[in-house]
Amino acid sequence: MKAVALTRYLPITDPESLLDVELPMPAPGPRDLRVKVEAVALNPVDTKVRSPKPQVEHPPRVLGYDAAGVVETLGSEVTGFKPGDAVYYAGDVTRPGSNAQFQLVDERLVALKPASLDFAQSAALPLTAITAWELLFQRMPYAPEGGGVGKTLLVIAGAGGVGSIAIQLAKLAGFEVVATASRAETIDWCWKMGADGVVNHREPLASQLKALGIEHIDAALNFADTALYWQELGELLAPLGHVGLIVEPSAPLNIGDPYKAKCIGIHWEMMFARPRFRTADMGEQGRILARVAELIDAGKLQSTLTETLSPINATNLREAHRRLESGRTIGKLAVQGW
Numbered sequence: 001m002k003a004v005a006l007t008r009y010l011p012i013t014d015p016e017s018l019l020d021v022e023l024p025m026p027a028p029g030p031r032d033l034r035v036k037v038e039a040v041a042l043n044p045v046d047t048k049v050r051s052p053k054p055q056v057e058h059p060p061r062v063l064g065y066d067a068a069g070v071v072e073t074l075g076s077e078v079t080g081f082k083p084g085d086a087v088y089y090a091g092d093v094t095r096p097g098s099n100a101q102f103q104l105v106d107e108r109l110v111a112l113k114p115a116s117l118d119f120a121q122s123a124a125l126p127l128t129a130i131t132a133w134e135l136l137f138q139r140m141p142y143a144p145e146g147g148g149v150g151k152t153l154l155v156i157a158g159a160g161g162v163g164s165i166a167i168q169l170a171k172l173a174g175f176e177v178v179a180t181a182s183r184a185e186t187i188d189w190c191w192k193m194g195a196d197g198v199v200n201h202r203e204p205l206a207s208q209l210k211a212l213g214i215e216h217i218d219a220a221l222n223f224a225d226t227a228l229y230w231q232e233l234g235e236l237l238a239p240l241g242h243v244g245l246i247v248e249p250s251a252p253l254n255i256g257d258p259y260k261a262k263c264i265g266i267h268w269e270m271m272f273a274r275p276r277f278r279t280a281d282m283g284e285q286g287r288i289l290a291r292v293a294e295l296i297d298a299g300k301l302q303s304t305l306t307e308t309l310s311p312i313n314a315t316n317l318r319e320a321h322r323r324l325e326s327g328r329t330i331g332k333l334a335v336q337g338w
């Protein structure tokens with residue numbers, strides 16, 4: 001089968017950083033689906049895993065996490081799917097990725113894709129939707145229906161892949177959502193995702209929120225460097241508030257006052273934790289994706305896809321990685337077809 005893979009971890013400007021390769025067809029384990037991949041979407045984790053280092057991979061390592069495709073073959077113990085099902089998933093960072101014509105994925109991490117979306121639009125959703133859902137509704141103490149009513153939520157990096165779906169999920173839960181964005185295009189995108197207010201993360205946040213009539217926020221989701229906004233968020237959060245984090249801090253954090261004095265809940269989300277450690281509840285990720293597909297098909301959520309490259313090959317994936325590394329993408333970027 002065709003795949004895009006790496007043998008060395010090189011800067012993305014190097015034509016050998018991602019290569020077109022031929023790999024043997026993988027054989028499914030008992031709970032695996034073998035999926036014919038139709039579209040993939042990019043995430044910063046793709047570029048972080050590929051980042052330059054001396055290590056060498058033999059056989060070549062296939063990256064790629066978000067995917068949408070068609071179930072081709074079932075493992076011996078699969079019960080939830082049949083050949084021909086159109087599915088979507090973010091998979092497992094510890095296994096070969098989605099940048100291949102066929103990929104193995106544990107059925108518990110998979111759901112039928114939204115019927116109203118094409119493969120590229122569907123591939124744009126799983127990793128970011130699982131991240132935002134697990135963080136807001138499973139790590140933080142908010143119910144998906146009504147848990148945000150009467151509360152103000154600040155979403156830092158609102159126009160990124162995670163921010164775009166988090167704004168929508170938070171609105172569905174009833175929050176008043178203020179997102180952050182720093183450019184005209186990203187500000188417009190946050191409005192489109194349903195934000196009630198947009199402030200600029202390159203300027204002090206407190207005075208901008210005050211101008212919107214907001215003195216304190218009940219909760220914050222920081223989808224950028226955790227250290228960068230730590231002090232500001234500690235001051236902005238109301239007593240008994242909650243902060244959700246997904247990015248490694250670039251400097252040590254002081255978890256004492258004002259966080260301790262105000263009794264603020266600090267919540268980490270790592271969406272690959274369930275598959276990586278094969279937790280007993282890893283099937284929760286398939287259930288989240290099934291719920292997200294229902295909300296999409298009911299017109300309550302929209303795909304966050306903004307751009308699609310085609311076909312899936314090393315040239316287009318290098319271009320997609322280059323764009324992700326700029327830190328300036330809006331919504332999601334997908335690559336489709338072989």
Ligand SMILES: NC(=O)c1ccc[n+]([C@@H]2O[C@H](COP(=O)([O-])OP(=O)(O)OC[C@H]3O[C@@H](n4cnc5c(N)ncnc54)[C@H](OP(=O)(O)O)[C@@H]3O)[C@@H](O)[C@H]2O)c1
Nearest residue numbers: 044131157159160161162181182183186224246269270271
């Ligand atoms: N722990 C997990 O499970 C998990 C899951 C998914 C993602 N992540 C991590 O979360 C981060 C965000 O992921 P993503 O997919 O949303 O990334 P993304 O799509 O690449 O985010 C791009 C957005 O980030 C904004 N941004 C750039 N620098 C910023 C800064 N200094 N402060 C605030 N916003 C800034 C930009 O907005 P402007 O152009 O308007 O400045 C841009 O719209 C990445 O580091 C990713 O690896 C972690």
